[in-house]
Structures are given as C-alpha cells and as structure tokens.
Amino acid sequence: MKLVLVSEFFYPYKTSTQKILTELAEDFVEYGLEVDVLTTKNAYREEKQELKKYEVYKGINIKRIFSTEGNRDSKVGRLLNYITFTSSVFFNLLFKKDYDKILFVSNPPLVPYIGYLIKKIRKKDYVYLVHDIYPDVAEKLGVIQNGSFISKVMNYMNNKIYKNAQKIIALGKDMKQVIVNKGISPDKIEIVTNWADSKVNFEKEVSREFYEKYNLSDKFNILYTGNISRVHAIDTIIDVARKLKDNKEIQFTFVGDGNRKEYISELKEKEGLDNIQLGNYMFGEEYNNLLNCADLFISTLQEGIEGLGVPSKTYTYMSVAKPIIAIMSKESEIGGMVSQFNLGKQFDGNQVNEISEFILELKNDKELYSSICDNVRSKFISEYERKKVTKKFYNVIIK
DSSP: OEEEEEOSSOTTOOSHHHHHHHHHHHHHHHHTOEEEEEEOSOOSSSOOOOOOSEEEETTEEEEEOOOOOOOTTSHHHHHHHHHHHHHHHHHHHHHOOSOSEEEEESSSTTTTHHHHHHHHHHOOEEEEEESBOTTHHHHHTTSSOTTSHHHHHHHHHHHHHHHHOSEEEESSHHHHHHHHTTTOOGGGEEEOOOOBOTTTSOOOOOOHHHHHHTTOTTSEEEEEEEEOSTTSOHHHHHHHHHHTTTOTTEEEEEEEEOTTHHHHHHHHHHHTOTTEEEEOOOOHHHHHHHHHHOSEEEEEOOTTOBTTBOOTHHHHHHTTTOOEEEESOTTSHHHHHHHHTTSEEEEOTTOHHHHHHHHHHHHHOHHHHHHHHHHHHHHIIIIIBHHHHHHHHHHHHHO
16 A cells, blocks of 8 residues: 655654654554655754755655745744645645555644545545644634634534545544544544654663753753643643742753743743743754653643643653653543553642642652652553554554
C-alpha cells in the first residue's frame, strides 16, 4: 500500500506535530508501507533551514510543495500560509495517481477538506488524525465567535470531513466523545494516543555542568515545555509560583515558545518572580538532559478545552519517570490517567493552594516521590513506548 501523508510541517523540524509525524512515517516504512509526504519548507517555531523540494529520508519520499512563508504570529501571514498550502495540496493530490490512501492531520484545520474533495473526484480513501477539534478550540479561546459565518463554514466542512473519512483517529476517550456528539458513528473512530521514544528520551544521569549551565543546580525543578499559549493554564502555574516564591529551593522553568511567553516574562520582571526562568525550545540530547534535570512536570489544558486537544508532551515526560501535575479536568484523557494510575496528581485550574501543597509534599517526602516515579515508569513502558503505539496507527491505516 502507498500512503500519502499531508502535513504543513515535517522533517527536519522537531517541534510538536512534525516530530510525531516524522516518527510515524519512519515506522510506517519499517512496517511495510510506501510513504509519500506532502509538506512545505516552512518551520513551526524553529530556525528556518534551506531545504530541497524533493528528498528521500529513511525511505520516506518527501515533496515540499508551494506555500507562502508568512509570519505565523500575524493573522494575515498565517491565513495566507493556510490558503496557499491547502491549494497546493489539492492540486498535487488531484494530479497524483500512484497512491492508495491519504492521512490528513487536523492542523491546519481546513486542509483535510481536500480529502473529502479528492474522495469525490478520485475515489481515494483518507484517514483523519485529529490532534485538535475545530472550530471548537478557536471558539473556546475567543479567536472566532460561536455561531459566526466562519464558525458555520468550518462546522459544515468538518462535518463533510468526518462523515467521509474511512477512519478517524482520536487521541483519547474525551476527544472521541466530542466527535461522537457531532453525529459521527463511534464505530468509525479509533482511539490511538501519542507516544515517546525511549531511544531519544530516557532516564539518565546528567552532568553537573549541564545543571549549572541552565541554572538548575540545587533546586527542586518544576518543568513546563512546548507551546506556551492560551490553550494552557498558564495563569494557574504563575499563581503557584507566586505562592511559592519565598521558597528558594523551588524553581519553575518554562522552555518553548508561544503567544503567552512574553506575558510570563513581563510578570517575572514586574513582580520579581525570581523562581521563574524562561528558555527556548531544546532538541535531541540537550532536551533529554533538560527532562532528566526536572523533578516534576506540569501538563495543562485550559478549562473548557477538554476533549478538544491532548497535551501529548505528557508521554515524553513519562519516558523519564518523573511525577506529573495535570492541571485539567479529571474527565480529560491525561487528567484521568494521572489520577487513576497515581502518576502525580490532577487539579482543577483554581486549586492553587492544593497544587502548592502537593509540590511541597513531593519535595519533602522521598518515599512518596519514589513510588510515583515507579508508577510513571511502569505505565510508560507498558503502554506508551513508540513502537507499541505506532503499530496501532499502522493497523488503522491498513484496514
């Protein structure tokens, strides 16, 4: 079988979705699929590289199609990127003949509509991998208004996408239920989580030099990585940091980028929150070292976003076997897992005092801390190792 994977961002970039999809394509090739990728030369939050239009990487045939390179932090620039990429995907798939099936991802949100059109025109099946549910996320965040013309158009298009997909892959039970509530048969929806690769991120001893370089020495290090945006309960984390600012042994480190990073920086300076530090994205061994310097991780979803997205970096956190604070609903995929299997603790966004007390408890109770680490290690190895999960994706694709 030849699969076409469509993604705005892909190898060699390593943040977020492009890392996940690159690993997925690598494993698909190993499992026997022939994989063509339609992507762009654009970077998500990384420094842009000079890339060829055509490249073969680990058996993956990559074609980087036309798209504008507008500023992602500009609404106009991002919209223009979406429009040009979507148009390029349509024409490439329309005239491409040598493939059996297409895998679309929910970002950018309207690109999967091309799957519906190509199915009608060329009779090609597609699988829809949902990372975020639109327009619901945009409505919850106030980016677009509920019931507006844009919202109605997006809902119409997404209804076509869902109903005509051969299969829909949701990242959790809560996300599946949101899609079912839109009138989609549950039999069409498969739940497959994301994963982490223990060959990339694993438990290790980190050098004293690394601790000192990134100001992590002699601290109880609480780490938040990735996208720092309105989707995440950033204000709750800041409130906890305020609560604990007089404890010089506890430090909060944010590593990544997003539309709320500058907000954190301004608050840090304004209020003298010296227990907060900010850094840029890290990759490879440097990122693995950072993860292993952490004593505790924070994973968040803003209230009302449950089921509309999944903070999949949580699985990477689990690969180094440290406790997790999940600031999100207990009904969410990650919140429920952390609570059920005692991988740390789940909290609602208003439980600042309770979160602060739990941090102090973990810091001071070595036996409790060690038992939670054991739980995280066991859960990761049994369910979220890369090959165990990508094989599930493969089985959905080949049906």
